[in-house]
Amino acid sequence: MRFSLVDRIERLEPGVCIETIKCLTMAEEYLGDHFPGFPVMPGVLMLEAMTQAAAWLIRASEDFAHSMVLLKEARGVKYGQFVEPGHTLHVTVEIVDQTDRETTVKAKGMVDGRLTVQGRLVLERYNLEERQPEHAMTDALLKRQMQTMFGLLKQSSNSSATAS
Secondary structure: OOOOOOOEEEEEEOOOEEEEEEEOOOOOHHHHOOOOOOOOOOHHHHHHHHHHHHHHHHHHHOOOOOOEEEEEEEEEEEEOOOOOOOOEEEEEEEEEEEOOOEEEEEEEEEEOOEEEEEEEEEEEEEOHHHOOHHHHHHHHHHHHHHHHHHHHHHHHHHHHHHHO
C-alpha cells in the first residue's frame, strides 16, 4: 500500500531545499483506523511525508537520474503535535550532505506554525539496472512516471499562485 503524502510543491531550489504541503482530509483511508473517534495522521506517515518531499528534491536536483530514491535511515526523529483532518502539514527539506549514492537532509513538518515532526534522513538513490541489467526498461518507465507526477505537483503550485 502506498500513500501520496505530497499534495503540492510550494517552493523548490534544486540542490538546496524544497517546501511541500499535505492537506489532511477525512477522506484519507488510514484515518478510519487511526484512531477511531480521534483521527490523526500516524507518526510514521509524517515521516513518510518528509521522505517523499526529500525524494522530490533529490529527483529534481539531479534531473531524474535515478529510478529509486529510498529512505535508508532516519535519525533523531521527534514529534511535536498531532496532525488532524482539516489541517495542512507544511514540510521543509534541506540538503545537508551528498555523496554519489546517498543524500542526507534535514526535514521538518509544521502545522499552523507549530512543529509536528523533525529529523535527519538519509536517502539512497540508484537505478535497478545497476543490480539487474534486465531492468533498464523498468528504470526508464519509472523515471518517466516520476517526471509526470512531478509536473503535476509543480503545476498545482503554479495554478494556485496564479489564482491568488
